[in-house]
Amino acid sequence: MLRFLQILGSFVLLQAVASQQIWDIWQTTWNRNMLFTYFQPTPDPINFVTPGAIGSADIVIDDSSVYQTVYGFGASLTDSSAELLSNLKACHNPGSYWQLMDYLFNATDAANSAGFSYIRVPLGASDFSANTYSYDDISGDTSLNDFNINAAPSDVFSVLQDILSINHMARFHIVPWSPPGWMKSGGTMLGGSLNTQYINTMANYLLKSVQAFSNKGIPIYAISIQNEPEYSDSTYPSCNMPVATEAQIGLALRTLLNNDGFSGVKIIGYDHNWADAANYPVQLMQQAESAFDGVSFHCYQGSVSDQASFTSQYPNKEVYFTECSGALGSDWWSDIKWYMDNLFIGSISYGSSSGLMWNLALDGSGQPLLPGTDSCGGGCRGVVQINNDGTWSVNQEFYSMAQASKAILPRDVGGPWGQRIGVSVGGSLDWALVVGAYKTGRVSSSDWNRYSIVVLNWDDSASTTWNPQPVEATIEFRGMQATYTFPVGVTTLWWYAPN
Structure with missing residues (x-):
């Protein structure tokens, strides 16, 4: 019985970790190379993994802090x-x-x-x-x-x-x-x-x-x-x-x-x-x-x-x-x-x-x-x-x-709208990113919630010498960590995780 519970616990953990993958990205860049353009990371999704060193900016998601619903x-x-x-x-x-x-x-x-x-x-x-x-x-x-x-x-x-x-x-x-x-x-x-x-x-x-x-x-x-x-x-x-x-x-x-x-x-x-x-x-x-x-x-x-x-x-x-x-x-x-x-x-x-x-x-x-x-x-x-x-x-x-x-629309027909959740930005380039974070619930309690972030990278040195710089950031969520490099522009991305 103990062995069964250990296997079951490992399966639940693996399921939760596997769910934390970033497959979907929408992006608009300062140079208009991307204009509300949808793409998926290649060749693989961006995985949330065991945390390592933080990026130049570190986005920390706190989904225990849930605020207002956003209606559009x-x-x-x-x-x-x-x-x-x-x-x-x-x-x-x-x-x-x-x-x-x-x-x-x-x-x-x-x-x-x-x-x-x-x-x-x-x-x-x-x-x-x-x-x-x-x-x-x-x-x-x-x-x-x-x-x-x-x-x-x-x-x-x-x-x-x-x-x-x-x-x-x-x-x-x-x-x-x-x-x-x-x-x-x-x-x-x-x-x-x-x-x-x-x-x-x-x-x-x-x-x-x-x-x-x-x-x-x-x-x-x-x-x-x-x-x-x-x-x-x-x-x-x-x-x-x-x-x-x-x-x-x-x-x-x-x-x-x-x-x-x-x-x-x-x-x-x-x-x-x-x-x-x-x-x-x-x-x-x-x-x-x-x-x-x-x-x-x-x-x-x-x-x-x-x-x-x-x-x-x-x-x-x-x-x-x-x-x-x-x-x-x-x-x-x-x-x-x-x-x-x-x-x-x-x-x-x-x-x-x-x-x-x-x-x-x-x-x-x-x-x-x-x-x-x-x-x-x-x-x-x-x-x-x-x-x-x-x-x-x-x-x-x-x-x-x-x-x-894109971050707050209902995931399901008749489903709930996105709610703002807690987020903070740390790291040496914490000033370079402005971030909003949202949770969108599901119609069925067995379906995983969608977690979205909208990220403005405005590290362009516009006030001095124009020099747009992508920012390598870590995203912290439920004790796991993903890494993504945000170009100068606006990026919306999401992943799914159990409630």
Whole structure:
């Protein structure tokens, strides 16, 4: 019997060790030799073996520390993005459209695609619309009898339905850039603030928005009360909304949603810059914690570490990162370094459950913009560029998010999303690698979990003399060690191990 147990124990140990092999790698390099390219190590997988000396960098995975679930990466489907995508489909090349949509949204395990799964949608016009409109522009219509979601371009809904046809796991987060103008101090959607007499009307307007999307077959995962509530601009839809106003709308909306069968729709507050993380979102929780599932952040002021000013006070509230825009004319590799460090590894490391850019698609000039707006002074860049001749290309925002997305997508149909786990970097070149680590569970308890890391190697000496250096790193996991040399770029790799 003892001999049998020894043999059985050896078999279990061998099984666990054998499972710890790296077979799958996705990579984007600084010189573009690899662009979200999949490959397998040759001639053999990378094995986890008995530990030896550490590499120049030593990545230590702590899968006993499990943090938030990550629900995906993506961008906003603005009216402009929807128009360009619809034109590609209808006026140019439907095959090319579907090829692009599959490359963006197919979340099937092992597919050659990014699997973007979190889409933000403006309610009414934004600075990327053909004209200014809301879903009810009839002045004084406090009963919202004239509410009509079809005031939005039909392109928006057809593209959303196409996304769902490719990725049924996609989550949709809706948010207004402004209440209808007649509810506001200046009588216009362009800047100003909400008249507080319309707090309950605005809550009902948001409920009707959720209902209307649902009636079009587009289930809503989350809704925010107001995009960038600390900013008002007279050249595009925007609204300054004090904490007390957003709190009251949130409380009213939570009750309305619960009473109308939408108790599962999350209300996400703030939706503005890192810089004020210690104030507005904290005060919002103090005034209306029961209404809000969490808050979301943008990148335009402050730093990613500011997220901790909120999460340290409300560790059980959810955090989402929902907007940052690329700028025309910026450097491809410099952008990727910044995005990974601050957003698609960085913001996740500070607790975010999503990572989003701004426009999903624009043309090469950052158009179409709302006529007369001063938004995007130097030109905003979409995740995708769609040209007038029907051709398209993906930008650095795509490659950054695609690398991160691959690490957290469900392994199984109907399976769980990736969860962030503990990771640290040591060694003489600990500064050279920025690392995020994730565990993805399985539908069957007998199947091994997937463990993924997303690694930015930014050892390029860009500030002095350009000299990109690969970094030989060791990866420590459950008392075993693997070795891999990371080129300058972003690498996503994974292995499997028992739970």
